Amino acid sequence: MSEAKFSPGTLVSARGRGWIVLAGSTDDTLRVRPISGSEEDQTLLYLPLEPEPVRPDYFPAPDPRQLGGHDAALLLRDALLLSLRRGAGPFRSFGQIAVEPRAYQLVPLLMALKLDPVRLLIADDVGVGKTIEAALILRELLDRGDVDRSVVLCPPHLVAQWVTELExxxxxxxxxxxxxSAKRLERGIPPGMSLFQVYAHTVVSLDYIKSQDRRAHFLHHCPNFIIVDEAHTCAGNGQGRHQRYELLRALADEPNRHLVMLTATPHSGDDASFYRLLGLLDRDFERLEDAAGADRDRLRNRLGNHFVQRRRPDISEWQESDLFPRRETKELTYLLTGDWEVFFNSVLDYCAQIVASGEGDAERQRLNFWGTLALLRCAASSPMAAVLALRTRAGEELGPDERTQILDRLFDGDADGLVDDDVEPPVATGDSALAALVTQAERLAGQAGDPKLKVVSDHVADLLRDDFHPVVFCRYIATAHYLARHLAKRLPTAAVEVITGELPPEEREACVARLGDVEGPRVLIATDCLSEGINLQEHLDAVVHYDLSWNPTRHEQREGRVDRFGQSRSVVRATLMYGVNNPVDGAVLEVILRKAERIRKELGVPVPVPDQGHTLTQALLKAVLLRRRGAPANAEGKQLDLFEAEWNSAEEKAKANRTMFAQRRLKPDDVLPEWHKSLAAIGSQEDVRRFTDRALTRLGSGLEPMRRGFKAATASLPEDLRERLESVGLTGTLRIDFRYPAPPPCRPVQRSHPLVTVLAETLLERSLTSAVADTGDPSVLGRVGCWVSAAVRARTTLALVRLRHQLVTRQGRRENTLLVEEATGIAWVGQIGERMSSPEALALLASPPIDDVPPHVREREVTRALTWLADQESQLEQFAAERANALLDDHIRVRAAAFRDEKSDTRERSTRVDAFLRPDVIGVFVLLPKVS
Structure with a gap:
């Protein structure tokens, strides 16, 4: 590509209007955006075909006729700030996003910026914000011009959520x-093209793309940036996981491809799977499993550049102590009595008998044992689940994969798809003794007085009275419906919804959204199909574990659906239910769950249960059932002792890993200043709220405060503005809020929300193209003004300016030039012209006037200021150069933070910032002191 005659940032005149030249231009073709237009208005100018020569242009200076008041000046300032999409700070993407990332969420971004290609495993705690961290990296690399296409690979039930988050x-x-959707998409593309070429950004179901026939096509056309969500499901055993791993292995073998993997459970207790996962970052990391001494230390130090794992205590030093709610936990017990106690004891006796029996071949004995455990779990869940389990028979012939799937479902393993994990497992035996149990279960399923059901009903009612909205997690589909029917009768004023694996992902999303639209009491009954990846913090704030999980990770995943980044409540509640007279619950609690909780509290990091092949859980349950039969459980006792030793060893390893992979080399003091500068430069949440309210009010509408959020009516806005809003799906009366997340049923509005961008771009474009302010059009703001202000002690001339710089980055032989823009202010105080720069200068506009001035004085002062400013070209150019140097310092400081203690990266990296020395003067305002 040849070098353009007009470099990025240059102003040119063509087709009767002014344009800004953008990156990606050549000698013959200019990529341009109107000086006063939006990013969506950019176009290409092919110079040989232009009817008139394209010439250099200059930004039009304010005119004395463009007179306005203080309100217009403040709106003009905010419209300029909020219309910037190519911000000049060290983080290029902040102008394009609709969420304010927290400072700690910048750490993975800083790690990514020092890697080429980017290879990261982000294993932050549940609810910390891994989706935001990964999408920030993608958005930043796109805005830097380092990548142009992307794909997110995730389990099928998360596809719709990722599409929504990215947009x-x-x-x-x-x-x-x-x-x-694939066939429908492929029908609309040209022959010979891949949908991964036609669509720049895709979210792809792992289960769809992993098969051999699709994998080859995907590998050939795959984008150069990949995010893999729930990456731990791509490195284990089993046919589905093996296919996923082979896909990722082939993708990772492309040396220039960027790969960001996300998981809250990188190590689920299977060492081999964990090291395979690390090997996707670099094949050398697979050797960590067997490495020792200096070689292991060297590999671990290298891994620290690619692996970040932080728990909530690690985030407190980032001045984010109040970011997450306080979790109040409670244990709730129930006592099985009457027919329910008789039935459960019958199940326990039957299971103990099967375990104690030594008759039959080993395979038949194993199948019977699985069947008894299936019955035991379902009976403890609900009579309805027991009925379905008892009525279902497993096939006599089971392959290795089917056996693995049964074990995962029985023991709450980390199965690939939690979607199918809530189906009642079959009782894999045809024993005639089950007939009596079937009769008992069927009678209980239609009978009132279930003790477990009564306890949870009372507890949910208490939560609703305390203004909490709970999600109640059940183990099985039948239990979820059984519980929902009862709660709907018990709580007639509450909205009760049920989500299980029966529903496809899009219907689950719709169900959550429907519940969120309810302003009154809300209760969600769900199985573990919602315990991974689905966010509930916008609508719910309490978790009840109706069925005890045998895997502590699942408890944390469940609670992490509401206790996560974006939860508006300061307190969330979590309740663990278990049966007092259920010996299995007692054993699982004491041996597994309480120990896991102790480790998590002491270490701050959950340590997975070392239960490969579910040997621990099997030994534990056999010991319980054999004790019930009065038989010794020597072998099982030895297995439990071995488990204790292995878990203690895993705990010590986790202690050694925590400091390194919490990335404490990246200090808050290195990042927070740039973060706060970026917020000031692009507009904070409060800036967005103030601007939206003032802009709508000026244009004939306004914000109407509600108990939750605001109403914003669009019907009274000017017709052309309504049409622009309708084109982006905003019609009628909007329910909005400026917090993240917005309280239901409000839509969250941030700086890049269409409502804000349409208002900002409309006001800015019309104000800069109109010759006079008094046109009768409320969307035209004055570019000059004069008033008396308490914020000044001497006559002050303030210029609102837009600066343009070329940001040139070089890495090795590759050089990239980007246009960046900055909205700022410069003020001159008194007769000698003492200069004041942003942010102090911009802050002067926020102070309301304390008095007006006569029209003739206003006109005189404005004319005087414009004449004086026309002679200050050298000062404006000096200011532009100073801002360019300050911007360069910011980039260097952030890069230094990212590269601290980095010795392995020897590639040449450099940054240069070149200022366009003639800033765009957007507005000029004279502030007069109060006369005593």
């Missing part, structure tokens, strides 16, 4: 590629 919060329009 709503990162201004990226991605398409979903699943088994149901």
């Amino acid at each position: 709503a919060r990162f201004n990226l329009q991605a398409v979903a590629v699943t088994a149901s």
